[in-house]
Amino acid sequence: FEMMAHHVFNRPDEGVEIYWMEQCVEHCHRMLTETFGIDASEITYVENPWCGGGNAGAAVEVIVGGLELATLVFMDMEEHPAGEIELKGDRYRTMPLQIIDTGYGLERFCWAAAGTPTIYEAIYPETVAWLKELSGFESVANQWPSLDLDRLLSEMSRLNGIMNIEAGVDGEKLVNIFLKRLAERGVEVSSEQFSSITEPLANIYAIPDHLHALCNMLGDGLVPSNAKAGYLARMLARRVLRMRDELNIDVPLADLATHHLDVNLGGHLNKQTRDGLLTILGLEEERYAEMLRKGGNVIQTQLKSLPKDATDIPDEHLFTLNDSHGLAPDMAITLARAAGWETVSLRTGFSAEMAERHARLAKEAAKASTADGNVLNVSSHPATLPLYYESVYDSTFEADLLATLPANGHGPKGATHAVVLASTLFYPEGGGQEGDRGQLQQDDAVVNVLDTQKVGDVIVHFTDGPLEGTNAVMGRLDWKRRKQLMDHHTAVHIVGGAARRLLGPHIFQAGSNLTADSGRLDITHYHRLTRTDLDAMEDMANAVLSEVRATEKSELNRRDADLVHGFDLYQGGAPKGDSIRILKIAEHDIQACGGTHHDEPGQMGSIRIVRSSAVQDGVERLHIVAGEAALAYARTQDELVRQSSEVFGVHADDLPKAAARFFNEWKDQRKLIEQLESEIVRLRTSGGGDASKDMDGVRVVVMEIDGDLKSMTTMLKELTLDGAKPTLAVLGSKDGGGKLMIGVTENTIASERYNAVDLLRSISSHIRGGGGGRPTFAQGGGSHAEGLGDALDAAREQLGL
Secondary structure, X not given: OXXXXXXXXXXXXXXXXXXXXXXXXHHHHHHHHHHOOOOHXXXXXXXXEEEEXXXXXXXXXXXXXXXXXXXXXXXXXXXXXXOOEEEOOEEEEEEEEEEEEEEEEHHHHXXXXXXXXXXXXXXXXXXXXXXXXXXXHHHHHOOOOOOOHHHHHHXXXXXXXXXXXXXXXXXXXXXXXXXXXXXXOOOOOOHHHHHHHHHHHHHHHHHHHHHHHHHHHHHOOOOOOOXXXXXXXXXXXXXXXXXXXXXXXOOOHHXXXXXXXXXXXXXXXXXXXXXXXHHHHHHHHHHHHHHHHHHHHHHHHHOOOOOOOXXXXXXXXXXXXXXXXXXXXXXXXXXXXXXXXXXXXOOOOHHHHHHHHHHHHHHHHHHHHHHOOOOOOOOOOOOOEEOOOOOOOOOEEEEOEXXXXXXXXXXXXXXXXXXXXXXXXXXXXXXXXXXXXXXXXXXXXXXXXXXXXXXXXXXXXXXXXXXXXXXXXXXXXXXXXXXXXXXXXXXXXXXXXXXXXXXXXXXXXXXXXXXXXXXXXXXXXXXXXXXXHHHHHHHHHHHHHHHOOOOEEEEEXXXXXXXXXXXXXXXXXXXXXXXXXXXEEOOOEEEEOOOOOOOOHHHHOOEEEEEEXXXXXXXXXXXXXXXXXXXXXXXXXXXXXXXHHHHHOOOHHHHHHHHHHHHHHHHHHXXXXXXXXXXXXXHHOOOOOOOEEXXXXXXXXXXXXXXXXXXXXHHHHHHHOOOOOOEEEEEEEOXXXXXXXXXXOOOOHHHHHOOHHHHHHHHHHHHOOEEEEEOOEEEEEOOOHHHHHHHHHHHHHHHOO
């Protein structure tokens, strides 16, 4: 939804009191009555306590004709363990900053003006009608010709205020209250009618609501992933798909989004292109189908001990499915029903309980992080004057010594002291760039700077010895290392700009790390990058080196920086403070960055993008070398080619062909070996061999083999794949520290009788290991290969062989 708002920031202790509650409510009342012409008798103001995000205060809900149009929040408290006021289990104290934060729902005002039964007919009328037609909703409503659907929905909208879904709410009781209130208003509806109408309508209304958020998020350049905001986008897409399937609508997600873009958004997107957005949604639908396939297996494993006639899934299972497997509770219920647990349902209010749980865990983690925040105390020293911005190419400087403190475990290995100077050329670690190293000299005393860090506004040089007295200190950077760090930092900016230009406006920096050896840039992208993609970015990056003569470095206050450059300025995250340092590389890339960069990009020489790797779904990691590191990389690659050519005995130009020939021959030999191994297994497990025995219709095989996990997997599949020959196979190998693998032929009497996981856990201790899996397949490893024989003997004893 879209929120209209105004804010007030009062500081009573400093004499800044603009206005507070009474005047704020007065402004709201005048707007409603004078501007919008609403009768004052229809307006109700309800005051309640409010808390969220570490703050609290009074909140005034503004209700017109039963519809909440606005909320006026008056935050004057902050969360603190010593606070004198308690709200929802947390303690708060008065804070010096007193904030008015108002929210007027734009769609709510449109609904009030339109007078439709629900807000969805006011905001998405064409979409609601279209989805009703596609889902055949009219046939549902026609079951009860005497039921006035518009009146029912209108009265339901008026009563929805009592349907606040909070943790621990009794869903059945809430529905009964709702039906009773409807009857009091002259609308008689049974629980069957209520569910038959509201369940499909909930999906019909929620689809455009979810699509509105999703199209705006992707339109702003967000990429779906399994973390942070990207995870929210993915969950929205999957909810739309689940609701679409529940309505039996056969329309691809991309087509639903096309309709929404054209009908409800006027085709408007902030950053992402239309084709880019629809491509992303097409990929998300493919991933959804894959998730359903894999999710079914996860459900079978997680719920194996749950009776098929269960009515709900234990909370801990739902938490595990959500947090560890990415299956949201509503999706878990859908998958569970499809897997045979047909009567399970999600308890009303469970989503609120899970949200509370996650908020509590996040708060506890934040408190633990704060408690563990053991930092060097330099609070008594003034801010250090940084010289590395104005004198980026200087390598020596002189500064006054302010303090030499014992390191006391802070800093890198070998650091004994922390030196504080009045000014420094040493860049402290920040923005992904490692801190500078070098030497400090005072008279005849010389110490090595092993790392440079910033604590507050004080720059700390971690050294391998002390400096004493008051004499000035001469500093010398390890200039070769600093220059290489500058090469990589500047290169990361240039490559990031190339990625945005070539791959699309959704490219955003998700992280970076800059060392003397290489640079690493994480970018948001919706599919894996090819070598062709990397080559195109590399070509553009090197073109920038030759075409852009100089970078532009400037400093703006945050407000002006935001107005001029917008949010995209903060690719590496918004820096602290009111002053923002900005690096501009022509029109190719503009970013807020406090690192050290070249004035002339061409000084780097060249940029190479070595490879890309997947950090997580939706994030690609680019490995970059520049300057001397790029030259060293090229030399290393040349040496690898030379050595490989000598091994194969061919010219370098013929190396790919020779490698392919040898690899194909190896694969053919490997296949032959696997076939022979399978034949050995067949011979050992048939004809009365001691490795196999029939146990009441189930072939039980316990044997040691020579081979790795791949060989074991091949043999296990050979033994257990045939449904006509129910088999339990226990295989062991001394490879590594000892390996065990157990398989059971699925959907046979073997799988009814034996559990692979239980058997594995009972024998894996003999190889000092563990493992896991599912009832029909389990594997584990250990560190005591000599105990493999005992493990297999234990299996034979348990199985009665």
